[in-house]
Amino acid sequence: MEGKWPGWGADAGLVVLTFLPTLLSQPYVDTSGPAWASLAAYEASGVVVVLLRRRLPATALVVGFGALVVALVGSAGEGAKLSPLVFLPTAVLFYNLGSHCVSWRRTVSAVLGVVVLGVAGLWLNRMTTDSSDFRGGLDVLAALAPMPLAWVTGFAARTRQALLAAAEQRAAEARRTQALEAAQAAQRERARIAGEMHDVVAHSLTLLVVHAETLRARGGELPDWARVQVDGLAAAGRQSSGELRDLLGMLRDPADAVPLRPVPNLGELDALLDSHRAAGGTVELTMGIARGVPGAVQLAGYRVVQEALVNARRHAPGAPVRVTVEVVAGGLRCEVVNGRAVRRGAAGAGIGLGLVSMEKRVVALGGDLTTGPTGDGGFRVVATMPLECAGV
Structure with a gap:
């Protein structure tokens, strides 16, 4: 009205x-x-x-x-x-x-x-x-x-409005074309990255799994401790292969970016810790969460613990790890603390982006990530994420 x-x-x-x-x-x-x-x-x-x-x-x-x-x-x-x-x-x-x-x-x-x-x-x-x-x-x-002049004036006004409407339409079409070209360029770049990852990472990971399965087939010739390590290596390789397939599918076609396997959550921490123990690590878990934690927060918490455990195995092999996951003050708090390394870590392990990835996940949910060494030579990772800020 x-x-x-x-x-x-x-x-x-x-x-x-x-x-x-x-x-x-x-x-x-x-x-x-x-x-x-x-x-x-x-x-x-x-x-x-x-x-x-x-x-x-x-x-x-x-x-x-x-x-x-x-x-x-x-x-x-x-x-x-x-x-x-x-x-x-x-x-x-x-x-x-x-x-x-x-x-x-x-x-x-x-x-x-x-x-x-x-x-x-x-x-x-x-x-x-x-x-x-x-x-x-x-x-x-x-x-x-003067009446014909009045008609000419009206006709000129209508023509001008039509020209303006046509110009606006052309501008809108140009914006749509530009957006489409940008999307196509981004899609081509994603496809290129997916191809590079498939050719380099997937090939190396497949070889890793093949060698691990070969060692498992000859498990009778290995000592008990080696068989446990090989089993953990094969399981980790298969899991990484599945996650890599999901990632490559997402890069090739974001419209079909549906994970081929369930998105991990905090309920799967026990299995994650078992894989860490199978790799020769020592870890202790303290859980104190209530129901109703949003899925996005659970996924971020799982990834923080996963990356922290990987870093502990790389840089402090054999060190005891303590994992604490709890809900405090309306937010989820994940703390992973590892002690001093029992033996020397692998030189050049990783590419140095683990902490960056963790921070991006946590900050995207409105949380905060704190990392740093402890007084006894260990390392500590603490992530806090508010439950109400999760975009779910």
Whole structure:
């Protein structure tokens, strides 16, 4: 309802500016009763025509001009004159015809109708009026002469609006094309990265799993401690292969980025810790969480613990690890602390992005990650994530 008020307000303002000047100027032209009667009838019909001009531009022009002819001829027949400003509504209707009528056939028909009405009005005026003072002539032609200019002005306004609309449409299409090209470029880059990862990482990981399975097949020739290590190595390789397949599928087609396996959560920490123990590590878990932890927070907590355990195996092999997961103050707190390394860590292990990845996951959920060495030569990772800020 509010959107209609500006249109109605513009129409009301146009009616006032179009018809009020005629009423104000009429006392200076003729104050006789026939003049006022003709003017009142004309303006009453003219207001209706002006209000309906947008819906029926051609009809409004013909009807409005016909009402003008009747008023002028009728008042002249009674020996009365109307103010020259009665032609203002006709100028408005001509402008409206140019700005709203898109059919050339209707436009030509309306103009021909106006011409016919004008000629008929002049003929009737000469037939019904004896005095030359009330016969239309050059004064009528002078008043009608600017009307084509009003139509041209309306036509120019409509053309400009059409050009602006076309320009906006072209700009919108250009933006859509640019966005599509950017998406296609991103898709090509993802496909390239997926191909590189498949050729390099997947190949090496497959070889790792094959060697581990070969060692398992010859487990009778290995000592007990080696068989346990090989089993853990094979299980970790198979899990990494599955996660890599999911990642490559997501890179190739994000629209089909549905994991092939369930997304891990905190309920699977026991299995994660068992794999750490199978790799020769020592770990202790303390769980103190309640139900209702959002899935995104659980996934982030799982990944933090997973990455912290991997770092402990790389840089502090054999060190005892303590994992604490609990809900405190409306947030999830994950703490992983490892002690001093029992033996020397692998030189050059990892690529140095584990802590960065953890921090990005935690910060994306509105949390905070704190990492650093402990006083006894160990390392400590603490992640806190608010439950209500999870985007799930």
